Amino acid sequence: MTDHAIRGKTVLIAGGAKNLGGLIAHDFAQQGARAVAIHYNSDATRKEAEATVAAVKAAGAEAAAFQADLTSAAAMEKLFADVVATVGQPDIAINTVGKVLKKPMAEITEAEFDEMSAVNAKTAFFFLKEAGKHVSDNGKICTLVTSLLGAYTPFYAAYAGMKAPVEHFTRAASKELGARGISVTAIGPGPMDTPFFYPAEGADAVAYHKTAAALSPFSKTGLTDIADIVPWVRFLVSEGWWMTGQTILVNGGYTTK
Template sequence: MSNPKHSIQGKTALIAGGAKNLGGLLATDLVHHGAKAVAIHYNSAASKADALKTVAALEKMGATAIALQGDLSTASAVKKLFADAVAAVGRPDIAINTVGKVLKKPMSEISEAEFDEMDAVNNKAAFFFLKEAGKHVNDGGKICTLVTSLLGAFTPFYSSYAGTKAPVEHYTRAAAKELGARGISVTAVGPGPMDTPFFYGQESADAQAYHKSAAALSPFSQTGLTDIEDVVPFVRHLVSDGWWITGQTILINGGYTTK
């Protein structure tokens, strides 16, 4: 039986990278389960239309919603995002960071500029999102960061992607310890390769075929990949009745990798 204390009903959420794909679906799912207000973050003008479309959908469902733009690769931008979200919809009960950037290249070909960009998006932004979430999320709140199932892989070519997502595991543990006294749970979720443009833009036809057959449950998936619809219920659980799970990184991938 659901504990009203950890219900999504009447809660306020902030979703970084919430314009489309997994972030957009998480936003609509939270409202479907009772969230009253959602702040949707988007990175740049390229995703503004998607963010506004998601906001319109949330408003049609009866929620208060706002779209907030920001390049979260600086601490000041993350701080501004939380300040703007609080001003617009109130202090969040739920903060979810889905922001990420993929680069598939041999280590020998990765430039310093490419590494710095990956580090800023996947590592630095995640750290300061957790920092600001710790300051602004209400007591008893929930914080979740999207990482990657490649954290459980022994594979080439993703060194800068998995490597810059890996620190989030420790940030999650540290934040869970530091915020536990306020009843705040902190988790990370690592989906397998997802059936979104985020995946297809990086992979050759051969690589796509491999990833679509690599998970133990691939034969039972429509795409062979992790569908965003398979990830959403787990995140919803972690930010509601699953509050007792904290400090953990959970891989959701149908048996693609494990730890």
């Protein structure tokens, strides 16, 4: 069964080659999207992007992949221009781009700080800017952040701290774009069972995260499953359009605000 609110829509997914972004791309194709534009960062993820494009096409949607380092405003402008020229004006824009760093503040270098700021905050800001310019009236925009925004914890200052501005970017964009019927939301998953999670965590931390959520005993791994995030993304960019300007933590009871 397809989702009537997604059927026939054109969707852009930043970071759409693999993991959560790839699953969203495949799911939206199955829900009847007309076209899915799949952004990926570098040659290291080219094969995954091509595989996701093939899966989307097999599900019946048009698809194309776009490579770009989105940490500059110019690159973001080009991505949206290329997407419009290739698959048409997006109705839905989803940004899953992010990078984790777990370190004591005393050990974080200026270069690491700048990189985390660029990937997690700057990219999100200019994604929202360009989405606001290019998404169709009554369109939907959603950004992936982190449930650490509701945590009281050390070592994630550069990660959660650079995701934190996205909450206000989301509020501001929702106010500015509301007159066009565009809803703007952010979703903060809990620690997800993907390759994105494990390199930043030691064995003790992994063990803790696998038991930290209220619903951990009912998860295959104890962590957030990307398959449990996709329906929330789908809902917020379809029937859930009346929710706007909000950051929703979806984490099985891992943390809350």
